[in-house]
Amino acid sequence: MSAPQRLNCDFFxxxxxxxxxxxxxxxxxxxxxxxxxxxxxxxHESEPSCHAWQGKKTPRNRPMFAEPGTVYIxxxxxxxxxNLVCEAPGTGAAVLIRALEPLQGIAEMRQxxxxxxxxxxxxxxxxxxxxxxxxxxxxxxxxxxxxxxRLYLSESLFSYSEAxxxxxxxxxxxxxxxxxxxxxxxxxxxxFP
DNA sequence: CCTGCGATTTGCT
DNA sequence: GCAAATCGCAGGC
Numbered sequence: 001m002s003a004p005q006r007l008n009c010d011f012f013x014x015x016x017x018x019x020x021x022x023x024x025x026x027x028x029x030x031x032x033x034x035x036x037x038x039x040x041x042x043x044h045e046s047e048p049s050c051h052a053w054q055g056k057k058t059p060r061n062r063p064m065f066a067e068p069g070t071v072y073i074x075x076x077x078x079x080x081x082x083n084l085v086c087e088a089p090g091t092g093a094a095v096l097i098r099a100l101e102p103l104q105g106i107a108e109m110r111q112x113x114x115x116x117x118x119x120x121x122x123x124x125x126x127x128x129x130x131x132x133x134x135x136x137x138x139x140x141x142x143x144x145x146x147x148x149x150r151l152y153l154s155e156s157l158f159s160y161s162e163a164x165x166x167x168x169x170x171x172x173x174x175x176x177x178x179x180x181x182x183x184x185x186x187x188x189x190x191x192f193p
Numbered sequence: 194c195c196t197g198c199g200a201t202t203t204g205c206t
Numbered sequence: 207g208c209a210a211a212t213c214g215c216a217g218g219c
Contacts (some may be wrong), residue, residue, distance in 0.1 A: 041211070049211070060204060075203060077212050096211055127212050172211055 007153040009145040012068035016086040016093040017042040021183050023084075023095060025159045030133045030151045033108055035100030035123050037153075039184035041170045043083070045092035048175040052092020062141070064092040069145030073137055079127025080136050084144060084153075098171070098182075099124045101190050102132070109133070120187070164189040 007026065012019055020042040027034050043050040051061040051074065063072040063085060070085040072094050083094035100123035102109055109122045109132035123129035130136065135151070144151050170182045 043211070051211075058205070074211080076210060077201060077203090079212055081211060083211085098211085125213070170211070174210085 004154045004156065006147070006149075007069075007145060007155070009067065009069040009143075011153075012084060012086045012145060013088065014086065016044050016095060017181055019084070019086045020095045020181065021165070023097070023153070024165060024183055024185055025156050027103065027154045027156055028097065028100060028133075028151075029104075029154060030135060030139075031105070031108075033102075033105030033133050035102045035104075035129070035133075036156065037097060037099075038101050038190060039097075039099035039124075039182070041096040041098060041183070042086075042181040043094055043096060044087075047179060049170065049173040049177075049179075050092065052094075055092055057092075061092065064094050065090055066141065067143065069143050071139050071142050071144050071151060073130070073135060073140040075137070076127070080130040081126040082130055082135055096126060097129065098126045099184065100129045100132075160185055160189065 020040040023037050023040050026037050028037055045052040045055050052064040057065060060074060063070050066085055067089050068086050072083040072085055073080050082097045085094045087093040102122050110117055112134060113122050113132050123132045139151055143149055164185055166184050166186055167180050168182045169177050169180055
């Protein structure tokens with residue numbers, strides 16, 4: 001009986017859309033809080049909606065070209081968004097974590113998100129989950145696949161079946177809207193809908 | 194439940 | 207200067 005195991009760096013060193021799909025059902029941990037990943041999107045330097053489009057490096061997107069398993073956090077409007085870098089070092093590719101189903105530290109999440117916020121609304125958005133877990137630029141550029149990582153992912157006791165997973169174009173972008181790189185589990189297939 | 198809109202900060206042209 | 211990988215809330219159905 002082995003405890004759920006951390007995802008290692010090899011997990012992230014694969015095509016970004018594969019990693020995005022396989023992250024569904026995995027657990028994300030930071031501090032005392034954790035949640036099950038139920039929505040992701042893939043981004044790759046070969047398409048224009050990606051911050052690393054055409055492989056152009058800027059101060060902001062620098063972590064996207066680092067080792068697989070690196071954390072890339074950026075700010076949009078007033079919130080932060082969490083990404084996990086994929087593929088080979090030097091290739092700009094990352095998975096945006098868009099939603100979690102809260103598992104551990106729910107009271108702490110509610111403290112940060114607001115006392116009146118319902119469980120299902122604690123982390124059902126890329127900015128919301130960063131606020132719930134208190135993720136910000138402090139974690140930008142760190143690794144999420146080392147034994148010592150504060151932010152890390154773990155295997156889950158179950159996985160979602162293909163039938164439970166929806167694949168659609170990505171949300172909130174104006175370019176490359178034809179690419180179906182959003183992967184999510186609808187509320188009806190989750191533990192608490 | 195779904196759609197629309199404004200807030201407001203940062204990064205890059 | 208402008209666009210943005212968003213959110214919350216108002217208002218309609």
